[in-house]
Amino acid sequence: MGILIVDDNEANLFVIEKLLQRAGYIDYLSFTSAQDMFNYLYSDTPYVIESQVDAILMDIMMPEIDGIEACKQLQQVEHLKDIPVIFVTALEDSSKVVEALDAGGTDYLMKPINKTELLARLRVAIRLKYEKDWHKKQEEKIRNELELSTQVQTSVLSPPIYKENLLIKASYVPAFQLAGDMYFWYEISDHRYAAIQLDMMGHGISASLVCMFISSVLRDTIQTNPDPEYVIQDLNRRMSTLNSNQKIPYYFTAIYLVLDTNERTIEYINAGHLDGYALIDDNHIAELKSNTTAVGFFDDIKTKKNVITYSESIQLILCTDGVHEAIDKYGQTGIECIKEAASCRLAEAKLAEPIDLITSKDHQDGATDDMCVVLIQAN
Numbered sequence: 001m002g003i004l005i006v007d008d009n010e011a012n013l014f015v016i017e018k019l020l021q022r023a024g025y026i027d028y029l030s031f032t033s034a035q036d037m038f039n040y041l042y043s044d045t046p047y048v049i050e051s052q053v054d055a056i057l058m059d060i061m062m063p064e065i066d067g068i069e070a071c072k073q074l075q076q077v078e079h080l081k082d083i084p085v086i087f088v089t090a091l092e093d094s095s096k097v098v099e100a101l102d103a104g105g106t107d108y109l110m111k112p113i114n115k116t117e118l119l120a121r122l123r124v125a126i127r128l129k130y131e132k133d134w135h136k137k138q139e140e141k142i143r144n145e146l147e148l149s150t151q152v153q154t155s156v157l158s159p160p161i162y163k164e165n166l167l168i169k170a171s172y173v174p175a176f177q178l179a180g181d182m183y184f185w186y187e188i189s190d191h192r193y194a195a196i197q198l199d200m201m202g203h204g205i206s207a208s209l210v211c212m213f214i215s216s217v218l219r220d221t222i223q224t225n226p227d228p229e230y231v232i233q234d235l236n237r238r239m240s241t242l243n244s245n246q247k248i249p250y251y252f253t254a255i256y257l258v259l260d261t262n263e264r265t266i267e268y269i270n271a272g273h274l275d276g277y278a279l280i281d282d283n284h285i286a287e288l289k290s291n292t293t294a295v296g297f298f299d300d301i302k303t304k305k306n307v308i309t310y311s312e313s314i315q316l317i318l319c320t321d322g323v324h325e326a327i328d329k330y331g332q333t334g335i336e337c338i339k340e341a342a343s344c345r346l347a348e349a350k351l352a353e354p355i356d357l358i359t360s361k362d363h364q365d366g367a368t369d370d371m372c373v374v375l376i377q378a379n
Helices: 010-022 034-041 046-052 067-075 094-102 115-155 204-224 228-245 321-328 334-342 346-351 361-365
Strands: 003-006 028-031 055-059 085-089 107-110 161-163 166-173 181-187 192-200 252-260 265-271 276-280 284-288 306-309 314-319 371-378
Touching (some): 003 034, 010 115, 028 034, 034 055, 034 067, 181 204, 265 276, 321 371
Parallel strands (some): 003 028, 055 085
Antiparallel strands (some): 166 371, 252 265, 265 306, 276 284, 276 314
16 A cells, blocks of 8 residues: 655655554655656556555645646546545635545645544545456456457357359458357358358347357257258257246347258248348349247247259348448438349459448448348359
8 A cells, every 4th residue: 555645845744644654554655746746656667556556645735736737637647547636735715625626636634634534534545546446457357358258259250251153251340349140151061051140139248158159059050950940940949948047038030041052042041030132143132031930039939941043143141130220320221222232243242341232331330239241152
């Protein structure tokens, strides 16, 4: 515990030092000017100063830099602004005291100093500093854990697939550090690919944890049986198990599909998700409409896959609801923008970020929900 005493009158410093010593406070430093105090505060690393200085007892009336100006300067430095400042003054001008407190002071004492009052106010100030330090450490711990969680969540997202006759890639724009949107794809064989886009209920840590749980079981589920009906039923079973002890159940919407480039088919189930759009053979748009309920919403759901066929080429655009909201916010229609993106030329779509085909950077920056766009091309 460290206390700094700042007063241009050495007699006042002597009195305060003796009062502190008799109360058992031995870790203190005295300065005859605010500038000397600042020289000390800037003499070591921010972490050392922040952890060693617990309170400052400072006179208001001092030459060059007075106590009020010194306090204002302390408030402008990140690692100094939370150090409690108790003003010690002989001024009876209440407006000056108010000005000192408005400048960032924690408390004040009137001269001549009363020992009991000094020690009481000092205890309160030091306790306040300890509480602030504890909260800052907890916030730093949470930030570090969030950064690690973000890295883990990002690592489970599938890398793009670039092949001569196939392109699968995605844009992923979380509204917060952790997101409730996810995508995943898996190469079943050299001509069959499974892919899913899902939108978990809610945001933040809980939604991202459930997303990571789903990603951890998806590969095993697809390897066991990639058929859309089996995969959606299995995911619903796992979500029901997860929700068995939850007061508020988690659920997600999703489009899961299997692309066969030899048979030129896409088998899919849309589980309560927004419509997907497919440009077929470069001449007409097909909608991948919802054909069952969200996964995890009910213990049992009915599933029946739909099939899209193409002759020469197909281009799919899948979006989460955050994309629609970002577009609709600016008075446009999300569905029309997505349809337009789905029908753009294959060569153009191949070079662009999927989300840039749908909405502008300004729209993306102003989004309040997670956004995810998946683009699939096959020819």
